[in-house]
Amino acid sequence: MVFRQVLVFLSIAALMIFASCKKEEGKTTSADVQTVGASSRDSVVSPPKPLKVYSNDTVSVKAYDYAGLEYFLTQKNDTTYVVNFWATWCVPCVEELPHFEKINVNYKENKVKVLLVSLDMVKMIEGKLLPFIKNKQIKSEVLLLRDPDADSWIPKVDSTWSGAIPATVIYNADNRKFYEKSFTYDELEKEISNFK
Amino acid sequence: MKKVKFLTLLLIVGVLAAFTISPAAGGYNVGDTATDFSLKNVDGKMVSLKDMKNAKGYIVVFTCNHCPYAQAYEDRIVALNNKYKALGYPVVAINPNNPEKQKEDSFANMQKRAKDKKFTFPYLLDEGQKIFPQYGATKTPHVYILQKTSKGNVVKYIGAIDDNYEDAKAVKQKYVENAVDALIKGKEVTVKETKAIGCSIKA
Numbered sequence: 001m002v003f004r005q006v007l008v009f010l011s012i013a014a015l016m017i018f019a020s021c022k023k024e025e026g027k028t029t030s031a032d033v034q035t036v037g038a039s040s041r042d043s044v045v046s047p048p049k050p051l052k053v054y055s056n057d058t059v060s061v062k063a064y065d066y067a068g069l070e071y072f073l074t075q076k077n078d079t080t081y082v083v084n085f086w087a088t089w090c091v092p093c094v095e096e097l098p099h100f101e102k103i104n105v106n107y108k109e110n111k112v113k114v115l116l117v118s119l120d121m122v123k124m125i126e127g128k129l130l131p132f133i134k135n136k137q138i139k140s141e142v143l144l145l146r147d148p149d150a151d152s153w154i155p156k157v158d159s160t161w162s163g164a165i166p167a168t169v170i171y172n173a174d175n176r177k178f179y180e181k182s183f184t185y186d187e188l189e190k191e192i193s194n195f196k
Numbered sequence: 197m198k199k200v201k202f203l204t205l206l207l208i209v210g211v212l213a214a215f216t217i218s219p220a221a222g223g224y225n226v227g228d229t230a231t232d233f234s235l236k237n238v239d240g241k242m243v244s245l246k247d248m249k250n251a252k253g254y255i256v257v258f259t260c261n262h263c264p265y266a267q268a269y270e271d272r273i274v275a276l277n278n279k280y281k282a283l284g285y286p287v288v289a290i291n292p293n294n295p296e297k298q299k300e301d302s303f304a305n306m307q308k309r310a311k312d313k314k315f316t317f318p319y320l321l322d323e324g325q326k327i328f329p330q331y332g333a334t335k336t337p338h339v340y341i342l343q344k345t346s347k348g349n350v351v352k353y354i355g356a357i358d359d360n361y362e363d364a365k366a367v368k369q370k371y372v373e374n375a376v377d378a379l380i381k382g383k384e385v386t387v388k389e390t391k392a393i394g395c396s397i398k399a
Contacts, residue, residue, distance in 0.1 A: 089395075149368075150392045163335055165395070
């Protein structure tokens, strides 16, 4: 066990050394960055029809199953997409949400788009999710992933995702990276800068 | 010179480690032998796997009080124990969260939750958050099915309880039940690993 921890520590140290060497070259070549699969990229053309649109007096949220959501995870254009999986009841998610909101505002001119994919359960939409979006005045686009067979889609989002949230995918036409972690604003900004 | 050599060695070992250890490093894979533990139950007594002499294996569930996904599965976890304890596979629930980070997951609240939801199985606190990293649990709920063998408690299944967290009535695949049923019949577990959404563990 201790040996394994030492190995992990050493590997992190080595990767950090690598990362700092690579920085000058600009474009990221990290092993985690994968090219978007050609098949999934070409199969979807127009925005899918939501399963349902939930709304109250001021806000509305489109709900998709994973087949629908996939469209938003496979865009191929000049925009970098920051897709955050969250829920209103998830404390670390709610804590990092302002950073995503700030990115969405600060990078609007730089072709960066934030998508907040809520995993709130159906019974929480009216009572929790819609009021949350209204009260916190969330400006980024919020989608609801309504697909309780999680094992069918978690590995499609990323093969390394254990299923814990918060989790984030950052991708553009060329690169894709997955993060099962919480972000500070600076960390998020730094990661996005690798996608330019 | 020595320093350079050491750095090179460090780099090589590091790179090797980076490629040989999967991203799920630090946890069990199916086939590994799982550690036993001695953790405090909601009744104040310490519980270990080895105490359950009649067990043929265990359904170890990392769960907690506060997480809506965990809550959505509470009744189903109770049902699992009611069905499988008599067949030799009792449920052992462990709260992996640090109560200082997540107040709702305090020991007192665990006691309350166990009483309110009529838990029929041990509900243990992973004090110091030492056990869940060894198993590699990352979220609640997160299940490990163990089979007692001569070489120890072997991990036979890791993942979700079933394929619908939202609605127990709409479940199509009962992963845990299927796995335990197979073990009881002396058969190989067919679906050995699944992924489920859960609340990240607050250590």
